[in-house]
Amino acid sequence: MTSLRNATVLVIDDNEAVRTAFDVLLSIYGARVLTAASPADGLSRLGSEVVDLVIQDMNFRREATSGEEGVTLFHAIRTKCPEVPIILLTAWTHLETAVELVKAGAADYIAKPWDDARLLTTVRNLLDLRNARAEAHALRSQRREARETLAGQFDLCGIVYESEAMHTLVSTATHIAHADVPVLITGPNGAGKEVLADIVHANSSVRKKPYLKVNLGALPDELIEAELFGTEAGAFTGARARTGRFEAADGGTLFLDELGNLSGRGQAKLLRVLQTGEFERLGSNTTRRTRVRVIAATNSNLRLAIRQGRFREDLFYRLNVIELEIPALAERRDDIGALARHFLDPGFTLAQDALDALSRHPWPGNVRELQNTIRRACLLSSNKVIAASALVLVAAQTPAADETALDRSTVEQALERAEGVVAQAARELGLSRQALYRRMEKLGLKA
Numbered sequence: 001m002t003s004l005r006n007a008t009v010l011v012i013d014d015n016e017a018v019r020t021a022f023d024v025l026l027s028i029y030g031a032r033v034l035t036a037a038s039p040a041d042g043l044s045r046l047g048s049e050v051v052d053l054v055i056q057d058m059n060f061r062r063e064a065t066s067g068e069e070g071v072t073l074f075h076a077i078r079t080k081c082p083e084v085p086i087i088l089l090t091a092w093t094h095l096e097t098a099v100e101l102v103k104a105g106a107a108d109y110i111a112k113p114w115d116d117a118r119l120l121t122t123v124r125n126l127l128d129l130r131n132a133r134a135e136a137h138a139l140r141s142q143r144r145e146a147r148e149t150l151a152g153q154f155d156l157c158g159i160v161y162e163s164e165a166m167h168t169l170v171s172t173a174t175h176i177a178h179a180d181v182p183v184l185i186t187g188p189n190g191a192g193k194e195v196l197a198d199i200v201h202a203n204s205s206v207r208k209k210p211y212l213k214v215n216l217g218a219l220p221d222e223l224i225e226a227e228l229f230g231t232e233a234g235a236f237t238g239a240r241a242r243t244g245r246f247e248a249a250d251g252g253t254l255f256l257d258e259l260g261n262l263s264g265r266g267q268a269k270l271l272r273v274l275q276t277g278e279f280e281r282l283g284s285n286t287t288r289r290t291r292v293r294v295i296a297a298t299n300s301n302l303r304l305a306i307r308q309g310r311f312r313e314d315l316f317y318r319l320n321v322i323e324l325e326i327p328a329l330a331e332r333r334d335d336i337g338a339l340a341r342h343f344l345d346p347g348f349t350l351a352q353d354a355l356d357a358l359s360r361h362p363w364p365g366n367v368r369e370l371q372n373t374i375r376r377a378c379l380l381s382s383n384k385v386i387a388a389s390a391l392v393l394v395a396a397q398t399p400a401a402d403e404t405a406l407d408r409s410t411v412e413q414a415l416e417r418a419e420g421v422v423a424q425a426a427r428e429l430g431l432s433r434q435a436l437y438r439r440m441e442k443l444g445l446k447a
């Protein structure tokens with residue numbers, strides 16, 4: 001019964017007996033009931049009162065039976081109050097008109113003579129729904145305000161979000177940005193780790209200084225060291241003198257992406273430069289100094305890697321002075337709509353059924369998958385309003401496991417069982433084909 005309390009219901013019907021019946025029934029359950037005998041009277045009440053629900057008749061003169069007046073009134077109410085739920089009171093003989101109006105946005109219809117219990121249920125459900133919507137709306141505008149305040153104080157690098165989780169995270173990132181300590185960003189593929197790293201740099205005291213990025217997953221071990229620390233001419237066959245990223249980023253920020261892929265040797269060198277600021281170029285004995293703020297990112301579970309002896313605990317504690325953990329997109333569904341609209345090409349919009357489908361999708365590839373989905377839809381849709389049918393939503397596979405956690409024998413056995421068919425072995429291991437190839441390369445395995 002709670003939902004009828006504090007609710008104002010406007011009943012518009014020319015028949016006094018009907019008005020009284022509603023008044024008595026709804027008042028018993030705590031509603032405030034306003035009544036109007038004509039469409040004009042009803043509309044003027046709507047203009048002067050805050051109404052939570054309208055119950056309206058379809059005919060307002062004894063001789064009228066077409067329902068035309070009701071249709072006109074319905075549209076007038078919709079124009080005046082686009083959000084208010086409207087229940088139509090209709091004769092059995094005019095259900096078709098009522099059904100048409102429900103399609104046009106009426107909340108429901110009730111055939112006269114009505115059943116009190118069913119009417120009450122309908123009223124209650126509609127008021128609950130309206131309250132829930134009003135609450136969600138208030139929460140959204142509260143969050144929007146909080147986001148705008150933050151955007152006024154900090155450079156948010158164009159990040160898009162609406163969820164509470166992301167607001168907290170982005171807010172933390174901006175507030176720790178000026179501290180000269182390493183930051184570790186964790187989260188699944190495509191969740192926005194790099195965007196968050198950009199925010200940390202953009203709001204740091206070194207934002208005017210170099211900001212360099214190295215993807216540790218994209219390079220073989222030997223090259224990673226050369227990339228990070230540089231080489232002396234002749235360090236290895238054909239090597240030319242080259243500045244490493246730690247040198248080039250001196251005074252600024254270095255973003256180390258896919259940290260989980262760093263070899264043991266690389267980890268040792270990284271630890272040293274973090275502790276002392278010292279390093280040598282490959283093939284050189286000259287110790288150099290650098291002062292760099294490191295932001296590292298990984299999608300692998302470093303705590304697990306430490307337990308398995310694949311990642312140095314001392315390096316982990318050095319790097320994760322501050323840890324920013326980005327949740328998977330599926331765990332912050334409030335962001336989906338805003339992100340989807342953000343990725344649309346100019347002039348495109350999303351139909352409601354498309355938004356619904358996007359909201360339900362599990363997004364194993366997170367924001368990047370969403371971005372690709374929307375781009376493809378804009379390219380392929382012949383209509384500027386993208387419908388659900390224009391979206392290609394690939395059914396969820398098993399969420400990708402962490403490939404770096406797999407040891408040689410596990411991978412070998414899976415490949416054997418799959419008779420060397422990588423795609424099949426990958427499926428069995430719950431990995432993408434690319435991830436398995438990466439792992440095989442690291443372990444020196446061939447298909």
Ligand SMILES: Nc1ncnc2c1ncn2[C@@H]1O[C@H](COP(=O)(O)OP(=O)(O)OP(=O)(O)O)[C@@H](O)[C@H]1O
Binds near residue numbers: 158189191368
């Ligand atoms: N909140 C966001 N607002 C706007 N764009 C975003 C957001 N999150 C991610 N993106 C976009 O989605 C793509 C993937 O994000 P990003 O590269 O930061 O993810 P990642 O976590 O680093 O992924 P990976 O683990 O694959 O490296 C990028 O194009 C990025 O610009």
Ligand SMILES: [Mg+2]
Binds near residue numbers: 193257
């Ligand atoms: Mg990345």
